[in-house]
Amino acid sequence: MQENIYILGIESSCDDTAAAVLHNSKVRSNVVATQKIHQEYGGVVPELASRAHQQNIVPVIHQALREANIDKKQLSAIAFTRGPGLMGSLLVGTSFAKSLAMGLDIPLIDVNHMQAHILAHFIDNGDNEMPQFPFLAMTISGGHTQIVKVSSHFDMEILGQTIDDAVGEAFDKSAKILGLPYPGGPLIDKFAQTGNPKRFPFTKPKVGPMDFSFSGLKTAVLYFVQREVKENPDFVKENLEDICASLQYTIVSYLMDKIKNAVKETGIKEVAIGGGVSANSGIRKALRDAEEKYGWKTHIPKFEYCTDNAAMIAIVGELKYKQQLFTGLDVSANARMKF
Template sequence: MKKKPIIIGIESSCDETAVSIIQNRYVLSNIVIHQYIHKKYGGVVPELASRLHDKNMIIAVHKSIHSAKIKKNEIDAVSFTLGPGLIGSLLVGASFAKSFSMGLDIPLLTVNHIQAHILTHFIKNSNINNYCPKFPFLSLVISGGHTQIVKVDDFFQMKILGSTLDDAIGDTFDKIARILGFHYPGGPMIELFSKNGNYKKFYFSKPLINGLNFSFSGFKSHILQFIKNKLKKNPLFIKQNISDICASIQRTIAEILLEKMQKATLKTNIFRIALAGGVSANYEIRRMFISFAKKNKKWEIFIPKKEYTTDNGAMIAITGLLKYEKKLFDNIYVSPYSKFKEF
């Protein structure tokens, strides 16, 4: 019997050096090395990120191969993130993947980072349902750098229906967190404090954006002005109300996302929804989507397990495997790109 192909996936688009090995859609290993040093700078420093990728890449690959309990010459192809992302970080991953491909004389598979987040759902047991969504479905991609509604007709047939006109949702969380005095990354801190808060305590108006696009810059400015006005009257306002502020902000953002997806389902008549990206780990967003799906029987909701929400090598490896099965190979002359390209 012919052996199922083994694919290694390399992700280095931002500040996580992530390597995973997949066979038959099962994850054999999933190693992520985090770059915690960026916390003291209040955000990711691109040059520092690329240097740390260079230092961590070989370590992550060795750990992944060891954890998968295979030998490197058993790997059938190498996949890696081509873009979008930080160009220096992407170049580190691309250079290593190309060398790995040439050294073992195995195919090279390039991966679009956003597609990979969506295709995470085709890893075995990767979402809360423990089964894959059927085509077509809608994906809400929410991360530090992206906020998009994508219509997915097949593995590599995707169309963007809506996107952010300015700030991405994850970046919005972090910027609002900075206003509240939290250190980077601030999104998880807002979630943490919101758990003991009353989301009805404060009202924040939602951006009025036509169609399926998003805009968060005005919302962020509204929060800033709200906080400034309150602090003028009471310098201890944030400290005394932090949990309620966080709960109210988080609830409003979750409602914005849910309302847009309701519009998308009515426009497309597609009621299978798959969340993807780092912000899909947020408890309130997950809770609201699950709750809405329970009340609206047409909806079928797919949410990744938390280890597959943030950037990881498994999403790169599964995309690589799906391309391998279709023989969609690439050559070593491909160049990484920093800005988003159409699928």
């Protein structure tokens, strides 16, 4: 196996077109084109997303190669997100990756988007301590909420997951109820900083010890806001910080309850988080506190590796490249891809 491994990663599972180049586990470039068009609709419109990917993919990959200061002929392999995600969006990345790999006559590597959020912790930042196997990973994003036991790079077992909506959706839909623009999750986090988290108690959903449910919480927020606004039309505006803080406190403590159950069940005290919601300041603080209180070893990704990005796709590509886990050119996108 060659000593200098250059992997081009391509990510197009939802509404971000991303490309990255990794050289021996180190990020040489990590380019993301975010699609602004969805903001006016209050959520991602799949047809518009796939069209925007078609416009963005060539310039994004060109920029990633330029920033990495390499020629495409130096690439060892192409890694791409095969799934899960929006079918139209995945097709753009999959088709381009296949064409480029065929044109350059180099290996093609398919990547599971959710595994990539977990394995992003193995990107070499120069100063980061990588998780030791086995460890527990909590993937928290707009589309997924899972607790996973990670025994090796490609030996993962889902211990618990959401039975309905994902945590990121709970944040965004609650923000919409409060009149905040899309994506609302980061705005709830921002307003929560100056609010009272104990002001408005929301009930935590009751499901299995390591499973999640968020649909009832969204409904509770909706009824709560409707009831209060009926009494006082300015209720949300006058209490926005406290509502956001209370909601964030409920969600974060609910997530922590589940990961505590997983630690208790498995005896594994090494915990990592991944996915867009892992950028949330509340969950990051709760994990750092748990490290001190319970003696856990926690791993929190850099902000640029929380939301969808191609560096995490490329690191999985490198790990698979070393094991020669390549895929054929007959591979197809899989919107409901499992672990």
